[in-house]
Amino acid sequence: xxxxxxxxxxxxxxxxxxxxxxxxxxxxxxxxxxxxxxxxxxxxxxxxxxxxxxxxxxxxxxxxxxxxxxxxxxxxxxxxxxxxxxxxxxxxxxxxxxxxxxxxxxxxxxxxxxxxxxxxxxxxxxxxxxxxxxxxxxxxxxxxxxxxxxxxxxxxxxxxxxxxxxxxxxxxxxxxxxxxxxxxxxxxxxxxxxxxxxxxxxxxxxxxxxxxxxxxxxxxxxxxxxxxxxxxxxxxxxxxxxxxxxxxxxxxxxxxxxxxxxxxxxxxxxxxxxxxxxxxxxxxxxxxxxxxxxxxxxxxxxxxxxxxxxxxxxxxxxxxxxxxxxxxxxxxxxxxxxxxxxxxxxxxxxxxxxxxxxxxxxxxxxxxxxxxxxxxxxxxxxxxxxxxxxxxxxxxxxxxxxxxxxxxxxxxxxxxxxxxxxxxxxxxxxxxxxxxxxxxxxxxxxxxxxxxxxxxxxxxxxxx
Amino acid sequence: xxxxxxxxxxxxxxxxxxxxxxxxxxxxxxxxxxxxxxxxxxxxxxxxxxxxxxxxxxxxxxxxxxxxxxxxxxxxxxxxxxxxxxxxxxxxxxxxxxxxxxxxxxxxxxxxxxxxxxxxxxxxxxxxxxxxxxxxxxxxxxxxxxxxxxxxxxxxxxxxxxxxxxxxxxxxxxxxxxxxxxxxxxxxxxxxxxxxxxxxxxxxxxxxxxxxxxxxxxxxxxxxxxxxxxxxxxxxxxxxxxxxxxxxxxxxxxxxxxxxxxxxxxxxxxxxxxxxxxxxxxxxxxxxxxxxxxxxxxxxxxxxxxxxxxxxxxxxxxxxxxxxxxxxxxx
Numbered sequence: 001x002x003x004x005x006x007x008x009x010x011x012x013x014x015x016x017x018x019x020x021x022x023x024x025x026x027x028x029x030x031x032x033x034x035x036x037x038x039x040x041x042x043x044x045x046x047x048x049x050x051x052x053x054x055x056x057x058x059x060x061x062x063x064x065x066x067x068x069x070x071x072x073x074x075x076x077x078x079x080x081x082x083x084x085x086x087x088x089x090x091x092x093x094x095x096x097x098x099x100x101x102x103x104x105x106x107x108x109x110x111x112x113x114x115x116x117x118x119x120x121x122x123x124x125x126x127x128x129x130x131x132x133x134x135x136x137x138x139x140x141x142x143x144x145x146x147x148x149x150x151x152x153x154x155x156x157x158x159x160x161x162x163x164x165x166x167x168x169x170x171x172x173x174x175x176x177x178x179x180x181x182x183x184x185x186x187x188x189x190x191x192x193x194x195x196x197x198x199x200x201x202x203x204x205x206x207x208x209x210x211x212x213x214x215x216x217x218x219x220x221x222x223x224x225x226x227x228x229x230x231x232x233x234x235x236x237x238x239x240x241x242x243x244x245x246x247x248x249x250x251x252x253x254x255x256x257x258x259x260x261x262x263x264x265x266x267x268x269x270x271x272x273x274x275x276x277x278x279x280x281x282x283x284x285x286x287x288x289x290x291x292x293x294x295x296x297x298x299x300x301x302x303x304x305x306x307x308x309x310x311x312x313x314x315x316x317x318x319x320x321x322x323x324x325x326x327x328x329x330x331x332x333x334x335x336x337x338x339x340x341x342x343x344x345x346x347x348x349x350x351x352x353x354x355x356x357x358x359x360x361x362x363x364x365x366x367x368x369x370x371x372x373x374x375x376x377x378x379x380x381x382x383x384x385x386x387x388x389x390x391x392x393x394x395x396x397x398x399x400x401x402x403x404x405x406x407x408x409x410x411x412x413x414x415x416x417x418x419x420x421x422x423x424x425x426x427x428x429x430x431x432x433x434x435x436x437x438x439x440x441x442x443x444x445x446x447x448x449x450x451x452x453x454x455x456x457x458x459x460x461x462x463x464x
Numbered sequence: 465x466x467x468x469x470x471x472x473x474x475x476x477x478x479x480x481x482x483x484x485x486x487x488x489x490x491x492x493x494x495x496x497x498x499x500x501x502x503x504x505x506x507x508x509x510x511x512x513x514x515x516x517x518x519x520x521x522x523x524x525x526x527x528x529x530x531x532x533x534x535x536x537x538x539x540x541x542x543x544x545x546x547x548x549x550x551x552x553x554x555x556x557x558x559x560x561x562x563x564x565x566x567x568x569x570x571x572x573x574x575x576x577x578x579x580x581x582x583x584x585x586x587x588x589x590x591x592x593x594x595x596x597x598x599x600x601x602x603x604x605x606x607x608x609x610x611x612x613x614x615x616x617x618x619x620x621x622x623x624x625x626x627x628x629x630x631x632x633x634x635x636x637x638x639x640x641x642x643x644x645x646x647x648x649x650x651x652x653x654x655x656x657x658x659x660x661x662x663x664x665x666x667x668x669x670x671x672x673x674x675x676x677x678x679x680x681x682x683x684x685x686x687x688x689x690x691x692x693x694x695x696x697x698x699x700x701x702x703x704x705x706x707x708x709x710x711x712x713x714x715x716x717x718x719x720x721x722x723x724x725x726x727x728x729x730x731x732x733x734x735x736x737x738x739x740x741x742x743x744x745x746x747x748x749x750x751x752x753x754x755x756x757x758x759x760x761x762x763x764x765x766x767x768x769x770x771x772x773x774x775x776x777x778x779x780x781x782x783x784x785x786x787x788x789x790x791x792x793x794x795x
Contacts, residue, residue, distance in 0.1 A: 060569070077539045081612075084540040084543075092533030092758075095529040096533040098529065100526050104777065108522075108777050111514075111515040120783065167758045406540075408612040413548060417551050420555060421554075435569050464564060
């Protein structure tokens with residue numbers, strides 16, 4: 001292993017880990033804000049209990065997203081200094097704007113929300129969670145604009161003399177077609193994830209007939225959010241696939257392990273074989289679906305890996321322009337599969353609890369609880385697919401991963417960093433999951449009767 | 465004024481804001497085992513910064529992001545060059561952030577003790593290392609002709625940089641003690657105020673020594689004026705802590721930090737990272753900066769949104785302006 005391999009492993013591990021917490025934060029902040037709005041509007045105490053319960057789980061998760069986010073911003077400079085020098089004129093702007101517009105908003109208003117229950121008027125306090133929630137979505141937009149620029153660079157020009165890419169139009173960067181399809185896809189996946197959290201925790205309680213007044217609505221809300229989000233994920237993912245085929249045809253070909261051009265192209269659900277171009281040992285295929293996915297027509301031509309490799313050699317010079325095909329192939333399928341499975345569980349949960357029913361089938365409850373992991377896995381595979389599928393490039397067609405790594409960082413230092421962060425993240429995962437389970441099992445708190453103590457010396461409503 | 469100069473100044477403002485705000489957070493964290501004798505007292509200390517520490521830390525993220533956007537060469541050289549110290553800072557900040565949020569989530573004395581140690585170490589380490597990092601930036605490091613850091617980890621631990629680390633540490637601890645005297649009531653306020661009064665002379669010695677060292681080594685007129693102003697404020701802080709004028713004391717330690725950071729940046733200008741190998745290898749506001757177009761875009765963003773951020777962050781401090789005492793910490 002050299003510095004490049006270690007830096008890639010670190011980026012992969014820290015980013016996938018960070019993105020376990022991010023979607024729960026984005027989705028749950030809005031759901032908690034919605035529940036609190038329902039309480040403020042109706043005065044129904046069940047909504048307040050739900051707000052407090054889901055809010056606590058949201059905060060346990062939020063902390064991890066915040067602290068792992070610092071690593072994300074630092075490691076571009078630490079491990080990828082050559083990349084930072086080359087793209088900084090363009091890539092730095094969305095990161096700085098994300099900090100100024102989004103991070104300040106999230107952190108400040110969440111601080112106000114957590115500690116402000118008895119310090120702010122009810123409606124102002126409600127506004128703080130909505131503002132924090134909007135902050136999380138703004139953050140998603142800017143970081144996805146930065147990532148989309150790596151997938152499909154626009155609004156720039158390479159200055160050969162200065163050895164860097166230079167920004168020509170910030171408007172083009174922020175309205176990149178890739179950003180416009182990636183943002184709804186990612187945000188709906190975030191809601192799907194948060195819906196699954198509600199569904200899973202509620203299923204655990206309902207099976208034990210715990211607090212059905214909180215957890216039956218929790219289950220329904222979670223399941224509906226999962227279902228509606230799944231439709232949005234599907235529609236936006238479909239649009240994204242077409243944009244991707246146009247902008248990064250190699251990624252689409254790798255996703256299907258399609259070695260030769262094909263029209264119409266079929267989609268394989270799974271394959272037993274090497275995926276290296278030899279005949280498959282066994283595969284389950286649906287005719288025409290890949291053509292439909294990639295081009296929008298059932299018999300459109302989908303370019304194969306071999307042709308694209310030859311075309312890229314002509315365009316970019318000799319080299320291997322293929323990503324890791326098995327990784328691309330399987331991560332694409334696992335993303336779709338886990339996401340689809342989550343939608344099925346949500347459908348089953350809604351069907352079996354219709355009209356006040358409480359099913360006795362323990363497998364159904366088990367599936368409900370497991371549902372929490374399905375979108376997390378789907379999200380991870382989605383990012384692994386989109387990032388690994390772009391290889392060998394960091395900026396598609398412009399700058400290669402092998403050129404991006406820090407020349408001044410030794411293999412030893414990179415190894416120390418990878419090991420330290422991985423071990424730390426491992427320990428924190430155990431702590432986080434432990435707390436999450438503890439508070440999930442504790443159930444929704446009872447609301448204490450309104451205290452008459454209005455004196456300035458009354459105890460705080462919440463303290464660490 | 466050229467936009468490169470504007471952005472150099474803005475980055476100085478972001479670091480000054482970070483030191484001003486997270487400076488007292490770090491101080492509170494370091495004083496946790498000193499001033500917090502039992503769990504209730506320690507909770508009181510933590511809750512003085514509870515609603516604001518996360519927003520304060522964002523100043524660092526924006527400083528980092530702004531450096532990336534406005535001076536990519538500086539960002540790349542600095543972050544890859546100061547690799548291990550930054551890794552240590554990252555670990556410290558991660559552990560510290562988690563500790564604040566998770567400490568009270570289990571009713572278990574051993575659990576709390578463990579997180580208390582994390583808060584202490586997670587505050588102490590960055591408080592020292594940021595000073596070491598700035599010391600090295602001002603002093604200059606071994607940069608080769610590609611602007612890559614050519615030194616080692618141990619080169620960063622030179623006497624001048626270590627004096628910088630000691631300076632940020634003492635100033636942050638003093639700033640934290642003054643903050644606690646301002647934000648608490650009862651016996652805690654009393655003890656924090658007394659501690660601040662005892663710490664102030666030490667801070668004058670350490671910070672005064674470091675700033676004098678810097679002034680003598682660089683002979684920068686404006687920098688010297690700012691250092692003198694910083695020293696004057698620190699002297700004022702010493703007088704105010706003695707007189708238990710808590711508001712004035714906090715203003716004075718805050719002004720000390722801001723003026724010292726400005727003085728260091730002025731001393732650095734127009735370099736952003738001088739090379740000790742050859743002056744031609746140094747990174748400056750000119751050869752490290754982004755294009756004028758990017759700087760113009762970023763200037764508009766900063767001009768439009770910074771006032772809004774300052775307003776709502778200021779409002780948070782207003783909302784939580786009341787003093788806390790152990791009686792107000794719920795059981």
